[in-house]
Amino acid sequence: METYRIGPIRPPSEAASLLLQVTQGCTWNKCKFCNLYRHTRFRAYTIDSIKEDIDRMALYAQKALKNKREDGTWDVDRINEELSAMPQEQQNCYYVVAMWLLNGGKSVFLQDGNTLALSGGKLTEVLVYLRKVFPQIERITSYGRAENLSRVSAQEFAELKAAGLDRIHSGYESGSDEVLKLANKGVTAQQQIIAGQNIKAGGLELSVYFMPGLGGRALSRQNAEGMANVVSQVNPDFVRIRTAAVKPGTELYEDYERGDFVLCSDDEKAMEIRTLITETKGVDTRIVSDHIVNLLQAVKGSLTTDKEKMLRIIDDYLELPERERKLFQIARRLGHVISLKEMPRLSPAGRAKFEQLVDETPDDSQWNEKMNALIGRYI
Numbered sequence: 001m002e003t004y005r006i007g008p009i010r011p012p013s014e015a016a017s018l019l020l021q022v023t024q025g026c027t028w029n030k031c032k033f034c035n036l037y038r039h040t041r042f043r044a045y046t047i048d049s050i051k052e053d054i055d056r057m058a059l060y061a062q063k064a065l066k067n068k069r070e071d072g073t074w075d076v077d078r079i080n081e082e083l084s085a086m087p088q089e090q091q092n093c094y095y096v097v098a099m100w101l102l103n104g105g106k107s108v109f110l111q112d113g114n115t116l117a118l119s120g121g122k123l124t125e126v127l128v129y130l131r132k133v134f135p136q137i138e139r140i141t142s143y144g145r146a147e148n149l150s151r152v153s154a155q156e157f158a159e160l161k162a163a164g165l166d167r168i169h170s171g172y173e174s175g176s177d178e179v180l181k182l183a184n185k186g187v188t189a190q191q192q193i194i195a196g197q198n199i200k201a202g203g204l205e206l207s208v209y210f211m212p213g214l215g216g217r218a219l220s221r222q223n224a225e226g227m228a229n230v231v232s233q234v235n236p237d238f239v240r241i242r243t244a245a246v247k248p249g250t251e252l253y254e255d256y257e258r259g260d261f262v263l264c265s266d267d268e269k270a271m272e273i274r275t276l277i278t279e280t281k282g283v284d285t286r287i288v289s290d291h292i293v294n295l296l297q298a299v300k301g302s303l304t305t306d307k308e309k310m311l312r313i314i315d316d317y318l319e320l321p322e323r324e325r326k327l328f329q330i331a332r333r334l335g336h337v338i339s340l341k342e343m344p345r346l347s348p349a350g351r352a353k354f355e356q357l358v359d360e361t362p363d364d365s366q367w368n369e370k371m372n373a374l375i376g377r378y379i
């Protein structure tokens, strides 16, 4: 069987989605904290080649569906046998489609980093064809870069919605012009607001991303206040928290090594989320924490009804003695606990190991470097 393209990333919330690559790479490719597509030249695939990929997915789907029993259960053993008889590249394609169907086969994510770079007409044709081939699809989502999105009108978004696009994920990261400039995002807060308002006016769902710590210590407060302002003006459906990690190989890491960028501590990042929650006004946005890089994963909920609950979780953490906060940071970063409530369940040996790690690193900047390296492993 012919293979189809599969791009490198998707949001965690799209784990059960079929991945359809309509573009490759990122049109901007210059954000200082990101090297995901640094060695990938951007290209938009032709309509014919995208349709060909959809047709190939349909063939894999037909093959998988032969293993669905009349009572709705699946012969997973048979699918595994079929997988092991295939060459590696076909295996990947078959596995993705089979898993998608086993999970209900309801959602599709369009890859890569900036699908909205495809002209509206082209994207509409892709959406219509995709829904024709897979009529059971209930949701199609995509990444879009805010600067590109700001040049699309509410009417054009409404047309994309009518063609079948349901949600746009956009890495706003910050709402502060100073931080956006520092990170070289190539977009302004005003463009983010225009983009977000047009997406919402066009009837699409909007999921934006916020990166606590992206402004470093110098711009920590601006990072949070700017995001609160943008969120207040846009009322996105979701704000997804993605704690900043400064990774070797990025320009931001070079800034850090030169001493031009000072890492925020976990406490400062928690304060940024606190500020975002307290300063955002008049929206029914949901805060989502669906990534292991976030220290306080339990901070999630509605900015209308759950503010107090979310602030309590942050304050419970911030009110701990410094040593306890550090013990939680390292236990969380090493995957031993998910929440503060789990700390008493650490074994005496586990706790002693973490106590030793805290004692070995009394210097705060070295500690922050250690935490940064640990969360960087997850990205």
Ligand code: SF4
Pocket (backbone or CB within 6 Å): 026, 027, 028, 029, 030, 031, 034, 035, 036, 037, 113, 145, 171
């Ligand atoms: S727009 Fe997104 S994918 Fe492109 S360089 Fe920036 S963070 Fe990376």
